Amino acid sequence: MPGTNLTREEAQERARLLTVDAYEIDLDLSGAQEGGTYRSVTTVRFDSAEAGAETFIDLVAPAVHEVELNGKALDVAAVFRDSRIALPHLHAGSNVLRVVADCAYTNTGEGLHRFVDPVDQQAYLYTQFEVPDARRVFASFEQPDLKATFQFTVKAPTGWTVISNSATPEPKDDVWVFEPTPRISTYITALIVGPYHAVHSSYQKDGQSVPLGIYCRPSLAEFLDADAIFDVTRQGFDWFQEKFDYAYPFAKYDQLFVPEFNAGAMENAGAVTIRDQYVFRSKVTDAAYERRAETILHELAHMWFGDLVTMEWWNDLWLNESFATYTSVACQAYAEGSKWPNSWTTFANSEKTWAYRQDQLPSTHPIMADIRDLDDVLVNFDGITYAKGASVLKQLVAYVGMDEFFKGVQAYFKAHAFGNTRLSDLLGALEETSGRDLKTWSKAWLETAGINILRPEVVTDGNGHVTSFTVLQEAPALPAGAKGEPTLRPHRIAIGCYDLDEAGKLVRTNRIELDVDGERTAVPYPANTARPAVILLNDDDLSYAKVRLDEESLRVVTEHLGDFTESLPRALCWASAWDMTRDGELATRDYLSLVLSGIGKESDIGVVQSLHRQVKLALDLYAAPESREAALAHWTEATLAHLRAAEPGSDHQLAWAHALAATARNPQQLDLLQALLNGTETVEGLAVDTELRWAFVERLAAVGLLDEDEIAAEYERDKTAAGERHAATARAGRPTAEAKAEAWASVVESDKLPNAVQEAVIGGFVQTDQRELLAPYTEKFFAAVKDVWDSRSHEMAQQIAVGLYPSLQVSQETLDATDAWLNSAKPSAALHRLISESRAGVERALKAQAADAAAATA
Numbered sequence: 001m002p003g004t005n006l007t008r009e010e011a012q013e014r015a016r017l018l019t020v021d022a023y024e025i026d027l028d029l030s031g032a033q034e035g036g037t038y039r040s041v042t043t044v045r046f047d048s049a050e051a052g053a054e055t056f057i058d059l060v061a062p063a064v065h066e067v068e069l070n071g072k073a074l075d076v077a078a079v080f081r082d083s084r085i086a087l088p089h090l091h092a093g094s095n096v097l098r099v100v101a102d103c104a105y106t107n108t109g110e111g112l113h114r115f116v117d118p119v120d121q122q123a124y125l126y127t128q129f130e131v132p133d134a135r136r137v138f139a140s141f142e143q144p145d146l147k148a149t150f151q152f153t154v155k156a157p158t159g160w161t162v163i164s165n166s167a168t169p170e171p172k173d174d175v176w177v178f179e180p181t182p183r184i185s186t187y188i189t190a191l192i193v194g195p196y197h198a199v200h201s202s203y204q205k206d207g208q209s210v211p212l213g214i215y216c217r218p219s220l221a222e223f224l225d226a227d228a229i230f231d232v233t234r235q236g237f238d239w240f241q242e243k244f245d246y247a248y249p250f251a252k253y254d255q256l257f258v259p260e261f262n263a264g265a266m267e268n269a270g271a272v273t274i275r276d277q278y279v280f281r282s283k284v285t286d287a288a289y290e291r292r293a294e295t296i297l298h299e300l301a302h303m304w305f306g307d308l309v310t311m312e313w314w315n316d317l318w319l320n321e322s323f324a325t326y327t328s329v330a331c332q333a334y335a336e337g338s339k340w341p342n343s344w345t346t347f348a349n350s351e352k353t354w355a356y357r358q359d360q361l362p363s364t365h366p367i368m369a370d371i372r373d374l375d376d377v378l379v380n381f382d383g384i385t386y387a388k389g390a391s392v393l394k395q396l397v398a399y400v401g402m403d404e405f406f407k408g409v410q411a412y413f414k415a416h417a418f419g420n421t422r423l424s425d426l427l428g429a430l431e432e433t434s435g436r437d438l439k440t441w442s443k444a445w446l447e448t449a450g451i452n453i454l455r456p457e458v459v460t461d462g463n464g465h466v467t468s469f470t471v472l473q474e475a476p477a478l479p480a481g482a483k484g485e486p487t488l489r490p491h492r493i494a495i496g497c498y499d500l501d502e503a504g505k506l507v508r509t510n511r512i513e514l515d516v517d518g519e520r521t522a523v524p525y526p527a528n529t530a531r532p533a534v535i536l537l538n539d540d541d542l543s544y545a546k547v548r549l550d551e552e553s554l555r556v557v558t559e560h561l562g563d564f565t566e567s568l569p570r571a572l573c574w575a576s577a578w579d580m581t582r583d584g585e586l587a588t589r590d591y592l593s594l595v596l597s598g599i600g601k602e603s604d605i606g607v608v609q610s611l612h613r614q615v616k617l618a619l620d621l622y623a624a625p626e627s628r629e630a631a632l633a634h635w636t637e638a639t640l641a642h643l644r645a646a647e648p649g650s651d652h653q654l655a656w657a658h659a660l661a662a663t664a665r666n667p668q669q670l671d672l673l674q675a676l677l678n679g680t681e682t683v684e685g686l687a688v689d690t691e692l693r694w695a696f697v698e699r700l701a702a703v704g705l706l707d708e709d710e711i712a713a714e715y716e717r718d719k720t721a722a723g724e725r726h727a728a729t730a731r732a733g734r735p736t737a738e739a740k741a742e743a744w745a746s747v748v749e750s751d752k753l754p755n756a757v758q759e760a761v762i763g764g765f766v767q768t769d770q771r772e773l774l775a776p777y778t779e780k781f782f783a784a785v786k787d788v789w790d791s792r793s794h795e796m797a798q799q800i801a802v803g804l805y806p807s808l809q810v811s812q813e814t815l816d817a818t819d820a821w822l823n824s825a826k827p828s829a830a831l832h833r834l835i836s837e838s839r840a841g842v843e844r845a846l847k848a849q850a851a852d853a854a855a856a857t858a
Contacts, residue, residue, distance in 0.1 A: 003060045003083040003132060007373040008313060011143040014055055017090075018141065019047040020148040022180065025138045028155045029193055030174065033123045035114055037062055037102040042139040044097045044148075051092035056084040058135035058142040059101060060111070066100040083135060099139040107754040108793045109262035111136025112191070115754070117259070118719055119219035124194035126258040126273050128266055131314065132374050134186040144185040145312045145420040151180040156193050163192040163215065165269045167251045181269065182249070183418045185310050190268030192256045199226040203237045208247060210237070213254040219720060220257065220279045229255065232293045236300040239335040240327070245410040249308045249417070255296065259721055260756035262795050263381075264295045267302030267324070274299070281722060282691035285651035287606035290332070290340045297328035304413060312420040314377040318367050319423055321381075322389025325351065326397075329390070345567040346606045348541045351387040353575055353610075356546060357582070358383030359451045361840050362481035363833045367392060368423060368446045375830040378794050391544035392445050398492040398542040399441065400434035408433040441490065448487040450478045452545045454516065454537045456495075456553070466531045469523040471495075471516050473545075481836060491516040495523060496539030496569060497532035506534060506556075506564045513542075536569055547576050558594060562601025571607055578614050581622060584847045587855030588623040591615070592631055596638055605651045612639075612659040620768040621810060621841075622848035627856060636663045640672075648685020657686055661695040665703070665769075673700055690718055694726040702733040702767050725760040732764030740765065740773060747800060748784050755795055762803035771808050778806040778814060782821040789831045801831060805838035810845040818842075 028039040044057070060083045067074040067085055079086040087097065105114035105125070110133045115124050127137060134140045154162045154176045162168070162176040165184070169177055181189070196215040203210040212233060214226045233255070241247060250270035261275035278292045301324040311320055329351075332343035340346070358364065363382075367389050371377050397405045408430035416425060423446070427438045457470040471493075475486035497510035509532060512523060534553045538545060549557060557573050564570040577594055580586035586594075595615050602608050615635055623631050639660040646653035664670050673696045675681035676688050688696070697714050700706045708731065715727040732743035743765045747758055766774070781804050789797045806814055818839040822832060 003058075003135065005373050005375050006058070006132065006142065008315075008371065011145070011313060014141065014143065015145050017049050017053055017055055018146060019049075020141055020146045021045045021047065022149045022151070023138070023140070024151045024153070026153045027137070027191070029125065030155045030157055032105070032114065032125055032160075032193065033157055035105050035123070037104050038112075040099075040101050040103045040138050042097075042099045042101075044099075044139065044141075046095050046097070046141070046148075047093055048090040048095055049092070051090070053090045054086065054088045055090065056086050057097065057099070057139050058083055058132070059085055059099065059139040060133075060136045061101040061103045063102040064099065065102070066098065068098040070095055070097075085139065097139070101139070103137055106136065106793070107260075108796050109260055109755040110793050110795055113258075113260060115259040115721070117217055117219055118721060118724060119217075120195075122195050124196065124217055124259060126192045126256065126261075127190050127268075128262065128273065129189060129268075130187045130266060131377050132187075134189060137191075140186045142186055144187060144310050144314070147183040147185050147310065147418065147420065149180040149183055150189050152176075152178045152189075152191060154178075154191065154193065160194055161196050161198065161215075163190075163196075163213070163254055163256060163271055165190055165250070165271050167211070179251075184269050184307060188267060188269045188307050188310075190266075190271040190273065192258065192271065192273065196256070197221040197224070199224065201226075201230050203234055203248075203253070205238065205241070210248055211252040213252065214257070215254065216257040216276055216279050217259065220276060220281070223279050223281050224257075225280075228289075229292075229296065232296050233300065235335050235338065236297045236328075236331055239331045240301060240304065243327070243406045243409070244304050244413055246304060246308070246413045246417070248303060250303060253300075253303075255299075260754055262755060265299045267299045267306055269303065269307045272299040277722075281720075282689040283654060283687055284691075285605045285609065285655055287346070287609055287651075290343065290346060290606065293340060294328050294332060294343070294346075297331050298324045301327045301331075305409075308418060309413060309416045310420050312422050313371065314374075314380075315369055315371040316421075316423055317371070317377060317380060318369065318385045318389040319426065321386045322367075322393050325386055325390035326393040342567050342604065344541055345571045345604055347390075348568060348575060349571040349604075349607050349610050352391055352541070352544070353578060354383040355387035355391055355544070356383075356451060356575075356579055359388060359449070360479060361837045362479045363837050364449045364479060364482045366447050366449050366484070375828060379798070379830045379833055388544060394541070395445070395492060395543045396430075396438075396441070399490075400430055400436050400438075404434040405430065444487060444489045448489075449482060449484040450475065450486055452487075452489055452491070453548060454491070454493070454545045455548045456535050456537055456550045458531060458535060458550055458552075460531050464530050465528055466525050469525040469535075471521045471523060471537060473516060473519055473521070479840065488518060491538075491543040491545060493538045493543045493545075494540045496534075496536040498534040498536065498564070498569070499532050500556075500560065500563070504560070504563055506560055506569075508539070508566070508569070511539065516543075536572060538572065539569060541568060541572060546579055547572065548580075549573075549576065558597075561594065562598035567604045567607065570602065571604070574607060574611065581614075581618055582844060582848065584844075584851035586851075588618045588848060588852040589627065589631060589855060591618055592635060596635075600642065605655060608652060609655050612655065612662070616659075616662055618848075620808075621845040622852060624849050624853035624856060627852070632663060632665065636660065636665055636669060639663060640669060643683065643686075648683075649687075650685070653683070653686055654692070657683070657692060658695055661692070661699050664699055670700065670703060670705060674705065690722075694718070694723075694730075698726065698730045698733055698764070701730040702735065702764075702769065704735045706730070707734075721756075725756055728757050728760040729764035732761045733767055735767070735770055735773060737773065740770075740777070744777065744780070748780075748788060748804070751792060751796070755799070758796065759799055759803070762799060766803065766808065768808060774806070774808060777804070778809055778817060781806060782817060782825075785821075785835070786825050786827055786831070789827065797831075798834065801834045802838060805835065807838055807841055810842055810849065812846070814842050815839060815846075 022045045024043040026041040064080045165181045166178040197218045199214045201212045257276040265274040305323045306320045332340045412429040453474040455472045459468040495512040498506045533556045581591040643656040677696045711730045
């Protein structure tokens with residue numbers, strides 16, 4: 001049941017009327033091993049500002065048995081409809097509500113998710129409540145500004161563990177009675193229940209002692225590197241408590257690696273849930289460990305920003321997520337003893353490119369989005385909310401100064417602890433500490449959509465000396481369908497001047513930091529000074545803008561991109577080249593040549609892996625169709641050559657092995673995959689472990705070299721939840737009409753698959769080498785997607801709407817079919833947005849293919 005869509009106006013009226021004091025929630029999960037439904041009893045104590053007023057409480061449940069308000073039983077049939085219980089005739093002042101219901105376990109990653117581990121056949125439960133899914137487990141006033149205390153009582157099967165926001169008690173007769181929480185929002189309450197494996201420690205500092213716990217399923221315990229996770233966590237505690245000047249606000253801090261999790265992690269107060277793919281079963285590169293550390297720090301930052309102080313309404317979701325993203329990367333970059341001091345390189349290479357991509361879609365929106373209802377926020381966990389927002393916070397820190405920024409944050413936490421705020425509360429605190437007027441800055445950066453482009457204009461004399469240097473700023477027209485007007489913004493940027501040293505390395509010889517405002521900004525450049533080999537705008541990545549190189553800099557960078565001595569300017573140039581490719585300004589064939597000329601010198605493994613993904617995407621979608629196969633063959637030969645040349649046992653060797661597995665195509669390459677899989681051939685230092693085996697299996701299945709029996713045999717080797725997902729991907733990837741029909745039916749015509757398996761099937765179904773086989777599914781997609789959206793939960797429906805859109809059918813016919821469907825189907829605003837975003841991807845690919853074809857004939 002999707003649940004009723006709460007509007008902002010309804011939430012404001014409910015918040016005006018109510019003050020919620022306390023929840024007491026009693027759940028009988030003793031039958032969790034069998035599944036089905038469970039008994040949920042909720043008692044809520046709240047105050048009403050008016051006598052006789054009426055409101056409602058939220059609940060998604062198969063059955064409601066009792067509703068008692070202020071000692072009076074209400075007619076359930078009369079007051080419960082869809083996902084709301086009407087509460088009439090409230091008392092002025094104190095009210096007490098008791099609701100008895102049967103709630104349902106889910107397999108969608110929303111509400112109380114239930115998973116059975118194929119290894120031990122035990123059930124494992126966890127809750128995921130953001131945005132509106134606490135109502136799937138207990139009756140709740142489901143909005144962030146109606147905070148309350150929560151006291152959970154849970155009956156669980158014998159031998160299981162129950163973890164919640166409060167310290168874990170000793171059970172009595174399998175009943176776990178937790179202490180009430182501090183005042184928090186419904187969406188960050190949590191329960192994690194099952195025979196989980198646990199490792200315990202503590203954070204100790206200046207007399208402070210915080211219990212720490214890490215949990216996972218027993219079948220993953222052998223892979224759990226708890227010490228490394230505790231190390232990152234303690235680093236975060238040290239750095240955040242110093243920067244925030246506010247002690248960790250909850251009783252303990254548990255991190256629970258849970259199965260089939262839809263997101264990366266969730267900031268439940270004191271009980272963070274994290275996708276258990278972060279418990280690495282096989283060798284991964286350092287980039288994966290860095291990403292996991294950023295996720296750990298992101299959720300820890302939320303304990304203050306989001307949990308202690310919470311947004312009033314979802315239009316400030318961006319601030320919640322952006323702050324956690326900015327501070328987690330800053331912690332990695334600046335904390336003493338950090339293993340990832342180059343984390344801003346990773347940010348520029350991954351988060352920023354995500355933001356730039358999102359900001360050029362027809363759904364682009366101001367960072368501070370207009371969130372009218374729950375449907376709006378559910379599709380707003382996007383690159384603007386997270387990555388553009390974090391980029392703009394980095395710009396804000398450069399604008400006001402880091403010390404002043406954190407002094408303002410400290411005042412903000414002290415003033416609003418356990419309360420709710422708006423953006424103006426934080427900006428007001430920052431104005432106090434920095435002395436800057438942030439109203440104009442806020443209007444330009446937070447209340448407008450779109451992206452700026454910065455270009456250098458450099459004039460030299462006959463001696464090669466710079467006579468004038470200007471930064472040009474453009475505000476391109478917003479994408480068709482987007483709301484708003486192009487806006488020029490104030491940018492605080494650094495300009496890096498780079499020259500080649502005697503060893504042929506590009507070294508920064510000068511750095512100029514200044515404010516850029518308006519269309520033209522003069523740069524104070526030293527007189528009678530030769531122009532540098534490369535002029536890089538937005539060096540150090542302080543601002544958020546697309547950057548272009550002048551002609552001379554582009555020539556040098558094309559020849560020497562891998563020769564920058566520092567990783568961040570390399571990442572900025574790589575990102576600029578990728579952006580130009582997506583915009584059709586750089587032909588795909590030229591992007592491939594640039595990558596092949598420089599990737600061998602790229603030391604940052606995260607950048608290398610991003611380039612692998614981007615090259616594959618460019619060749620699959622942006623290359624002219626008539627030259628695509630030749631370009632893919634060229635790239636694949638390069639992946640094999642780099643694999644053989646890489647240092648044995650290195651991260652680069654592993655990354656190139658996965659890159660080869662993603663694209664192997666000729667008989668010799670495919671024979672090598674088969675030989676590596678069978679062990680009849682080896683590459684020195686390369687461990688063909690579980691995950692790499694599956695990468696080979698999935699590719700071999702997709703080209704028709706492995707059948708169902710061979711996939712099943714591989715699953716027998718790895719009869720785990722991860723193995724089940726990989727096998728599902730391999731089956732769906734087979735190049736036969738029967739395999740495609742079977743995969744389609746399991747996802748679209750049935751709703752039985754769990755979220756993670758559905759995602760795996762979709763991933764296998766969509767194969768870039770199988771365009772002709774997939775062509776008939778364009779019509780089927782448009783015939784089915786609206787019904788899917790209306791009948792499935794949000795997470796499941798969004799997987800299908802985005803994952804099965806015919807993105808590989810890059811043609812005017814796909815655009816026309818999409819337009820016809822948008823006009824006739826009249827989809828909801830949320831579904832309209834997702835389909836329009838996918839359509840924009842096809843339109844961009846058509847433009848890039850035309851640019852690549854033109855380059856071939858130039």
